[in-house]
Amino acid sequence: MKLTRPAKPASDDLRDRFQAVRAHSLALAAPLSAEDQCIQSMPDASPTKWHLAHTTWFFETLLLQPHAKGYRVFDPRFAYLFNSYYEALGPRHPRPQRGLLTRPALDEVHAYRRHVDEAAVALLDRGGDDADGSAIASVVELGLNHEQQHQELLLTDILHALSCNPMLPAYRAAPSPALRLATVMPALQWLERLGGPAEVGHAGDGFAFDNETPRHAVLLAPYAIADRLVSCGEYAQFIADGGYRRPELWLSDGWAAVQAQGWRHPAYWLAADDPRLAHQPHPGGGWQVFGLHGVRPLDPEAPVAQLSFYEAAAYAEWAGARLPTEFEWEAAHELPGISQMSGHVWQWTRSSYDPYPGFRPLAGVAAEYNGKFMVGQLVLRGGSVATPEGHARPSYRNFFPPAARWQFSGLRLAKDL
Amino acid sequence: MKLTRPAKPASDDLRDRFQAVRAHSLALAAPLSAEDQCIQSMPDASPTKWHLAHTTWFFETLLLQPHAKGYRVFDPRFAYLFNSYYEALGPRHPRPQRGLLTRPALDEVHAYRRHVDEAAVALLDRGGDDADGSAIASVVELGLNHEQQHQELLLTDILHALSCNPMLPAYRAAPSPALRLATVMPALQWLERLGGPAEVGHAGDGFAFDNETPRHAVLLAPYAIADRLVSCGEYAQFIADGGYRRPELWLSDGWAAVQAQGWRHPAYWLAADDPRLAHQPHPGGGWQVFGLHGVRPLDPEAPVAQLSFYEAAAYAEWAGARLPTEFEWEAAHELPGISQMSGHVWQWTRSSYDPYPGFRPLAGVAAEYNGKFMVGQLVLRGGSVATPEGHARPSYRNFFPPAARWQFSGLRLAKDL
Amino acid sequence: MKLTRPAKPASDDLRDRFQAVRAHSLALAAPLSAEDQCIQSMPDASPTKWHLAHTTWFFETLLLQPHAKGYRVFDPRFAYLFNSYYEALGPRHPRPQRGLLTRPALDEVHAYRRHVDEAAVALLDRGGDDADGSAIASVVELGLNHEQQHQELLLTDILHALSCNPMLPAYRAAPSPALRLATVMPALQWLERLGGPAEVGHAGDGFAFDNETPRHAVLLAPYAIADRLVSCGEYAQFIADGGYRRPELWLSDGWAAVQAQGWRHPAYWLAADDPRLAHQPHPGGGWQVFGLHGVRPLDPEAPVAQLSFYEAAAYAEWAGARLPTEFEWEAAHELPGISQMSGHVWQWTRSSYDPYPGFRPLAGVAAEYNGKFMVGQLVLRGGSVATPEGHARPSYRNFFPPAARWQFSGLRLAKDL
Amino acid sequence: MKLTRPAKPASDDLRDRFQAVRAHSLALAAPLSAEDQCIQSMPDASPTKWHLAHTTWFFETLLLQPHAKGYRVFDPRFAYLFNSYYEALGPRHPRPQRGLLTRPALDEVHAYRRHVDEAAVALLDRGGDDADGSAIASVVELGLNHEQQHQELLLTDILHALSCNPMLPAYRAAPSPALRLATVMPALQWLERLGGPAEVGHAGDGFAFDNETPRHAVLLAPYAIADRLVSCGEYAQFIADGGYRRPELWLSDGWAAVQAQGWRHPAYWLAADDPRLAHQPHPGGGWQVFGLHGVRPLDPEAPVAQLSFYEAAAYAEWAGARLPTEFEWEAAHELPGISQMSGHVWQWTRSSYDPYPGFRPLAGVAAEYNGKFMVGQLVLRGGSVATPEGHARPSYRNFFPPAARWQFSGLRLAKDL
16 A cells, blocks of 8 residues: 555655545536435435535544544534444434435535545644554545545446436446446456465555455365456346246345346346337437446446346356355456456455454444444455545455445356366 | 406416516525425425426426427427326326436526427417417416416425425525514404305306316305414414323324324424524524524414314314314305415315315316315315415315325314304 | 114113124124134224124223123223224224234133123113113113124125135125125116205214214205116226226326226226136136125126225216215105115215214214214215114215225216206 | 164154154144134244145145155145245245135144145155155155244244234243253353364265255364353343443444334343233233243343344343354364253354355255345354254254344354454
């Protein structure tokens, strides 16, 4: 991690990174109107404006209030409005009602960000004694990684919101290289790994979340893993083969979701007869896919995305394979020829999100960051087109409930040897 | 109605009224940001922007498309987005998702209004042959009354939305005379009316909705009716006397609502220990009331508002009285000394919203305007501070489900003689 | 009513009627197993055993405890278990959980009935002073009419429960004349009535519920009313003509119910391809109807039943007619040629269940009997095959919410003149 | 497993065991009335009668129809009524409506059992060729283990149903040794195990479910595990210390359940002021616990039961410890001094119910037995007072969703070394 670079003082570098990450959030929100930034399309998602304010509140509460002497709180009411889930910090605005916060206005949230950024940069510039300096660096590092997580959510949440508009407006009109999915899908190869112990989890002195630690050894059985992701073209074959109508391919809860929600394809695919295509410029004849750039014809070579765990597992069953465990996935990094391990889609694993042996949450308020969510969720590995550059790493554990399908989430196949 | 005035041609007058009503909608929305105008706080309420667009769609669809030769539809997608409930006009955007329509942006809705207004004014200016001219005048008249209804809803809906924000922001900072509630409450007098026949319903050649017709006779038993509305101060006594804790005062469904929703006072009253008062400028010591001008101390002389029918009926029971029927209310107009019959709050009656004998809905699409809602609702009479000047009349029948409590709805007492 | 007959003392007659009504409840339950009598198929329905116990509790609580000196309560826990909705009598077992009361066992409920019956008969035999005797007679009369209402519910509730069993078992194998619907449908004639005043409501000294009083005059417009009920054959034409797919025929709430509940025909009709018919003895080729005698071919001449108000109103709209108001219905009794006014199906009217002018509920606990339900319901008139002999009368006001469709409820047409 | 015993032919032994297991189901149902056996108190639970019929259907469908030539199906409708969740076997009665099946009557289900038992015993007596004999033995073995699982559910489901009756009736009046919980709680000792590999999963030729295989090695970190279960007395201290009011002790989903469900203590504990104690014979002064023998004073030395995973995890957090993983639990069998590993309560582990490496479901219909439930559940180990003798084993993996609290489920503490 850059904290260890010798070229300039750590705090200078931190300050630069602070400013870069904070600026990136605003850049991501820039294509959106104040109206766009205000709405919430489901309880699991949050408004853009809320993401901008919550990440700011995080720095105000964990960094400035404890460490910046004389810091003036921007607005005491924001502690209630922009706390996400920290029970230790008192009551908070109900999550499903975040979309009703037209006030503070977007402009005021921008002013909040400036207020906090100025105080934070001043704090980083003047440093502190050694003990405090180290605590400050830790909190800033956590806050920046926290903000990067919200940058990805900002994109997936607004994409969901826009998908609820029957006009299917684009987040950003023209494709941007940073968000483009792979367009050449390599031929699938099975890469094999002998059984035996593997070291997993975070090592080294760079930043990592508590849920990636402690590093430890696991025993793996021999397995094969696909060298690349499952593509949209392959997934379309699964659909054509009746994948969404064959209960034997599905986990029980997954089949119940298919029935109850009427799933027939990934969340943002549009069948050729979808009425919303009537007013789209170039509907084409086959599958269309709604994404950050609006409706575009399905690219058969692109990795399939916006899958729930249930769909990923059903596809793997249909393909005569299975999902890798999170440890098989992590160990596959060493395999020659492995590709698409990050930067495309998060990859559902066949691992529930359980604590590692010896896991200890962070101290203080941050104890609520990860540990309390370790039940009812599945681990995803890798990183997506929406993940900020440099945010993820091989030991990174993302997690969502099995029915979640609004993320850039796909899969890679594995099988026993 | 002004259509019959001799001073200038009917179409000139209609055009002036068209422009005045249309301008008033924008004036009502003016204190609100684009964010404010976008949100929907419950399925029963609609965003401000939606009201602005829907009333425009009404003129485009019922006036311009049939009557304005060569009219160019502004955007064909709006037929889906801004149809409220007209089954005859095809599928429409689901009501509970109106708050997700960040697009069209507010600016585009303003452009839509201008586009339709220009075409409508041009149509009114050039008139038409006699038959068509009469049809045009009828549709415009209906459309203007329709827009006035939405003007009231615009206010009650945004007030509900703002009430969901824990900061309780004001719709408009300073009190405006047009919206001020009565501040001097006259002493209560019982006015008596002998039994016998009474004529009810709309008569004359002015505009009226279909549900006010045909005018017909009903037989009334002798009754007494209060000369004024129930005040906030009186309602506070009901609360203090355990009104919300005594099932014997309530209709069965009403008591179930009290239990299920935790009602303890009218929707926008705040008890002295309400945590939302902590950051309000002058909380005071007793009841506070949230309204269009924000949080203000309860005015004991003001008519109580934002009551459900259940609460109105329970109050009447507690007071040893009852609600008047809609016909008793209408006949009371002739009683000397009667006051506060309109311009303060809508007044719940003890009459279900049933069709009048011989009722016939309007022809064509407008048949869905009133008739199809004639079940499960109660009649309110009068008109409120939020009702546009000149919109209501003694025969006017407003209606809401008995649990609705986000309107300016209160009550007047009656009793048998 | 029989109380006024001179031939034997009132109390003898009351005692005989008490025993007859009480015995009839058991006779109605006799074809059912203990299992059948225990279950509850929806919150609106109650188990047979609960009906048997609740009607007994009514006599224990309103008759024996206040009037029978030294009466020993059978089991003090039953006050909690078998109170239906009397808030004045304290907390009670939640309605949706009545089907979980396997204890007290059916045998114990039978013992409870015997215990109460013996005490009641003894009380009636020994009479009382004049004042008390009159109070006793009133309570017994109310209790018997109450039990008769539950006798009808017992049948409609168990029919609903049996309809939830995919084997569609019959309540009673062989048809019984008392429950047979009309099999010869007379040709439809329109009977006309001039407008003018009509006296409605209960008069005379026989028993009536409080909601039928006071008798009063209403003004009726001229109308025509069908001389008979709508038949199953006629209703089948409505279905064949797309009745359940045409929103213009429906009230708004009714159309929402059709969509949400997937209604395609009356509750107990089975289309020829219904999978439950596979194991029925003689499925036949057309509509089959489930009823108290099991599955039988639709009888086109029988009155249509198990309709909601919404369906009745939509049928009337389709037929170019409307439903009569409850007063038109009541006044039609005098019309020569009118038929099927009772004993077949309850007849939905176009009248909401509102209080009569001057309505006063019964005194004491019985005040909760009718008045507190006077909102959100529609009036049905007449009486059905399941109504006990002698229970109903022309002024009788039955009421149900508009979506209720498990009663023997049908319709008669009316129209304006 | 007994199949390998030499003393008498396998089929004789199987037949004896078949008869014993089948008889035991009836013995468990014997204290219950037909009414008791019919009801379903929540969607997750099933009626006793349904358990009796479903286990019989299992043998009819998997054993007799494929293997018993000329077998006559008892009633073809039962395939629909008593299929639990086997998609491959066609549509089935909705789970939440099992309590509405008053027909077939209990007597008829008894006849069904006799019919199937006779055919099964005849089949076992005449054996078959080697291949078929082996298939038959496998199916019978599976069917018996399946029935034993339902025997435990029969008890936990009826206990839940009886707990919904405010009279809190006992399943069986007098305590039976087989169901008595431990009354002397040994002092807690921490037993330590060094880290390193451990073999887990089923080995040997006895019966095991597919989810216990394949046996494989895992790496364990050093840990300590409690030699005994957590007791009711200890759990009462957790409650007294505010355990249900301190969010920091709970997983996020667990705290949400506490708030939403109003949990304040284990499911069947009754606080001293519980109104249901008013009519209980000896209420006592402290906690009372409802169980199979009715309401009895809390036994502080008995293992705590009827806990959800959330409660178990919160208790462990409060105690400064954690739950063991399922592998730590399994490996603890070798530790000297370990006690209460089975026969008291199932023990929640900190392991999600994921497939073992190389897991393959059973072939054919039985493939749906376990594998399709491997998401969203937690593993419990051990066995309870309600588990039939000889049913469980150290490798046995029971599983329930984390909010389930109607099982005999408790916990044992563990901690890192």
